Amino acid sequence: MTAEPHPLDEPVDLSNCDREPIHLLGTVQPFGFLVAVSMDWLIQHVSANIGDYLDVSPDHLPGEPLSAIFPTAAIHSIRGRLQVIASHDGSERLFGCDLLGKNTFFDIAVHVSGASIIIEAEPTDTTQTVNPGALVKSMIARIQKTGDLTQLFRESVRQLRGITGFDRVMLYRFAESGSGEVIAESVRSGREPFLGLNYPATDIPRQARQLYIRNQTRIIADVGATPVPIVPASDPYGQPIDLSLSVLRSVSPIHIEYLRNMGVAASFSISVVIDGKLWGLFALHHYAPRQLSMELRAATELFGQMVALIIEGRIYKERRTTEEAVRQLHDRLIGKIVATTNSMEALADFSDELREIIACDGLVVWSKGEAHGSGRAPTADELPGLARFLNRAAASRVYASSELAAVYPPAADFADRGAGVLAIPISRSPRDYILFFRQELVSTVKWAGDPKAAKEMKIGPNGPRLTPRKSFEAWQETVRGRSRAWTDSDLKAAEALRVSILEILLRFNEETERQQSLATQRQELLIAELNHRVRNILSLIRAIVTQSKPGANTVDGFARIIGGRIQALARAHDQITSDNAAATRLADVITTEVSAYIANKASRVRLSGPDVFVEAKTFSTLALVFHELVTNSAKYGALSDSSGSIDVTWSIDADEACAIAWREHGGPPVQPPSRRGFGSTIIERSIPHDLHGEARVRYALGGLEADFLLPPTVFHLDRTARRREPDILDAIEALPRTEAPSLAGTNALLVEDNMLISLDAEQMLAGCGMEQVFMAASVAEARKILAEERIDFALLDVNLGSETSFPLVANLNERRIPFVFATGYGEQIDLPRGAEHIRTIKKPFSTDQLLAAVQEALAR
Structure with missing residues (x-):
């Protein structure tokens, strides 16, 4: 196998510090020594300072068995700790071990790195032992008495400062953006407080965040100490040793410079890992070199893990209480929708209930290109563009943004009404949405130094590079264009709504299809019956004529x-x-x-x-x-x-x-x-x-x-x-036998498209004394007659085949001519404006019915 390029050959500066191989620096801190052995316990690497502790030359040790430097009893103890490592991503501790068999005691950390077993030893004072279990139990007992999360955070940093003696202990919580905020602090009197300050995401590179999860405590005993190299620097294949889980791993030069710029001489961090993610850090700063024993560091690591569990439990309890209340609101809302709603547009009727489930300033149901909503939201002209933007997102996912203008620039025009949006897609084609909007929340963020300030250029060992920022003075920034963030509970509630509403709409569609199928069957039945009954009616009329x-x-x-x-x-x-x-x-x-x-x-x-x-x-x-x-x-x-x-x-x-x-x-x-x-x-x-x-x-x-x-x-x-x-x-x-009264001297307009019915009605009107009856089969013919003749009354058939007689209403009202509608429809018809109170007679009508309608119209 050929040797690969050494990862440290690439120059490192702030422009590429996210790629800096901080776990492959090839050096350790000098407060202990390191020995790396193969799986058959042959020495592969040692730290160059091993002679300070064992009186041996580091150059002659690689390739020798471990027994050349450690007695059998010590090796046996190390093997025993190695056996209980749960996985290759864990490490074990051995406290107060007589490593050399000469009553010289060390604390030992052991872990597996690739094909190597890493043994790290630190001198220990056996007269000052720590009982980690008792210490953590006492600390956790105080933590559990706190009333809320704020008190818990405050008590945690106070406890850590008490047992470590560091000048400053901060609890630093990460935001989704990667930046962090100091949410609790205990600091020695006379030191400037950092509580409430925010630090940009660039202060902690991505690979450092990953190491904080794998190796949950990190000590830097002396910022000014000279790192100790590993001998030899690489294995026979040219690869450096991976020190990700090392307790002695040295520090990136960039980070050392960063700490010096802050005036920090020693630091210690304890990771707070919740649900496999780096939720935050306990960051401990001291303004002089300070070393904590491995046993005390192990106790604080256990404390950090216990605190993480308590924080997770309380966050989960608060979230569960919120989600249970939201679930009850959700169930009641879905019950109402199922009982009363049969369309997506009608969901807007439940805007108050929807806004209880997901808090917002405005809500819009966007369906079939139309907006239905309430509250503070973009206008109908602003929504189509937003809908097109949302159409680019996944069809089956809830979309949420608390800074909409950052991804959709036109949103800057309506930030006061919709700086943040949560969109629930409720159909695929056309894409319809329930849109929750939150207005702009103008806030002031206090940064530890200006995060946007230009970095200083400096000539270093590898040429020009950017130096870490030197200013950490409080710097305020006014943040605009952002709304209150959408929480995990909001997103879960939105997803539950999406699934429920899609199920409801699917049920509506299935019911609609079933009703359409039944309607089609019934229509076919009625059409056949119509044909059947028309023949019977014709036969019946013939029989009536014969029998009469x-x-x-x-x-x-x-x-x-x-x-x-x-x-x-x-x-x-x-x-x-x-x-x-x-x-x-x-x-x-x-x-x-x-x-x-x-x-x-x-x-x-x-x-x-x-x-x-x-x-x-x-x-x-x-x-x-x-x-x-x-x-x-x-x-x-x-x-x-x-x-x-x-x-x-x-x-x-x-x-x-x-x-x-x-x-x-x-x-x-x-x-x-x-x-x-x-x-x-x-x-x-x-x-x-x-x-x-x-x-x-x-x-x-x-x-x-x-x-x-x-x-x-x-x-x-x-x-x-x-x-x-x-x-x-x-x-x-009981048919009336009275003679029809005379309508002598009046003229009538009869608008009817069926000639036989027209002749029948003409005869009825003429028999009642009408002087002239003008017949028209269309609106155009009727208007021509109105323009040329004197008309005193009009009878309008509603349906004229290809048109209705409704357009004549305006002409008749303008001339103040009374009129009556005639229709063959059995159901109620919707009359046009200007004819709301006009009488309608049903076909077939008798002379008496027609005469009564004419007299009523003329009287009116």
């Missing part, structure tokens, strides 16, 4: 009878299909169908049962079923001749369902149908499909038998008084 003929003595009387019966049929249809209808007696629903279609045979249908009131939305289903039963009976069953009859009975069964029985008697013999028509499908499947009931049909020889079961959810037995429409037969017999 014998009772008429004049043409006008004949027309009046036919019109009255058709109008009664329309009223019955409105009663059955109206969405706003109140609950109606089951007997009335059946009677309406019987009366409308077989009025001359209605007496042959006998009804019997309690006062069952069916809900309005069941009318159409029941009407369809009984319509088919009635028409089938009239064609093929008991009502097809002059002798048959039908019994319809209903009762409430043990399960509180309404059982309906249809029994036909006395008609021709019944034969099962040779093919299954749409009418049979309606009878057998409508009630189970639409009402979740049951239906059974039997083609008995003596007459058709049908049984239906209505569930309790679609009817009730309430006898509350209500207004009832008269049945069909009553309506026909």
Whole structure:
């Protein structure tokens, strides 16, 4: 194997100090010595000062067995400590060891580095022993009595200063940016306090942070001491020894200069590692050289680990309390959303609840390119650009920034409303978001020296280099463009919201698809039924014309009878299909169908049962079923001749369902149908499909038998008084017989796209005395007539095929011409502005209805 370039061959200065190999410097501090041996205990390296402790020459030791310098008992003790090392990333201590067998006692640290075993020894005073367990127990007992984290931090530094004797002990906490703040301090009287000062991230290079995690205590006993080299400097392959876990490892020249610039002569650090990350440091400074025994350093290391656990526990407890409260708010919010919301836009209605879960100054739901929100937030014009910026982030991740302008410069324009943003993506295409905004929080940061000050250039051993900063005087900086930081709890709450909202939207989409599928099926059913019923209606009208003929003595009387019966049929249809209808007696629903279609045979249908009131939305289903039963009976069953009859009975069964029985008697013999028509499908499947009931049909020889079961959810037995429409037969017999009043001398405009209906309406108006009726089939024709003729009244069909008659409202209002709408739509129509209170009559309308509408309009 060829030798590789030595890592120390690269010049090091502040411009590349993040790459300085501080664990490969090849030197140790002089307050102890080092021996590196192979796995078979042959000496590989020694520190050049070993002769100061063992009276041997360092140049002759490499390659010799360890037994050449240490007695067997000492080697046995070292082997024993090596056995208990949990991994190659740990180290063990041996205190008060008679290393030379001459009552010369040393503290020993041992660890494994690559293929070497590193043994480090420091002279110890056995008359001043430390009981680490008792010491740490006493210190932790005081720590645990503190009330909050601030008191805990303060007590920790006080305890450390008490047992170490250092002039200054600080607890230094790292921020996400890498900079740090002194959050607690205990300092000797007369020294300038550093509490509250911030230090830039560049003061501690990245590789130093990693070593602080691996090797959690670091002593620099004398800043002015001369480092001791390792002999030989590298192994046979040209590689220096890795001293990452060494307790004697020497210090980077740059760091030594940094400490000198601060006036520090000795330092000691204890890492605070939480969840595998460097949370902070206990930084101890002394203004004269100071050495702590290895045993005391081990005790402080244990103290640091215990304090880290206590801090982690308290932080976790506070976070858990916060997250539990947020989880309860989250669960209540999701329950409300599931119960009331069916779109992303409607999430803005819950802005107050969302802002309780994640504290913010403003909230916006950005959906389909539109903003819905509340509080202090960017404007509708500023949001599209921000949405495009967020679209570049991952679709399935929460995005958070407390300094948005640093990554999205246009955000500087709305920093007072949204310096920080937390974005929860709630869809993929188009990308929609719930956006939480926090406004700019102007703050003053006190730095230990100006972090932006230029470094001094100096000529050193390797040429020009930047020197460490020399000024540590308090320097204040006003920070703008930043909001209060988003915490881990905020991010967890946001992620929980993202998952829950996506689940809700997925459920909404699935429900929407299901409803669309049901609607499609129902639409197909209704289209087929429409075709089926249109033919029946045409047949029915022909039958009405035929049956009305014998009772008429004049043409006008004949027309009046036919019109009255058709109008009664329309009223019955409105009663059955109206969405706003109140609950109606089951007997009335059946009677309406019987009366409308077989009025001359209605007496042959006998009804019997309690006062069952069916809900309005069941009318159409029941009407369809009984319509088919009635028409089938009239064609093929008991009502097809002059002798048959039908019994319809209903009762409430043990399960509180309404059982309906249809029994036909006395008609021709019944034969099962040779093919299954749409009418049979309606009878057998409508009630189970639409009402979740049951239906059974039997083609008995003596007459058709049908049984239906209505569930309790679609009817009730309430006898509350209500207004009832008269049945069909009553309506026909009660038609008005008064003569139409005269409208002599008036002109009417009739806007209707169907010629036959236009002629019928023209005849009605002319019969009431209208002088002239002008007909138009479009808005353009109507406007031409309005411009050329005198018009006193207008009848407007709502739907003109390719357009509506609504544009004529403005023309008529401008000329103060009264008008009435006519429509074939059964549901309520939305009238345009200017026509909110205009009367609407439904097609087909009678002369009396039209005349009443004209008179009301003219009077108005």
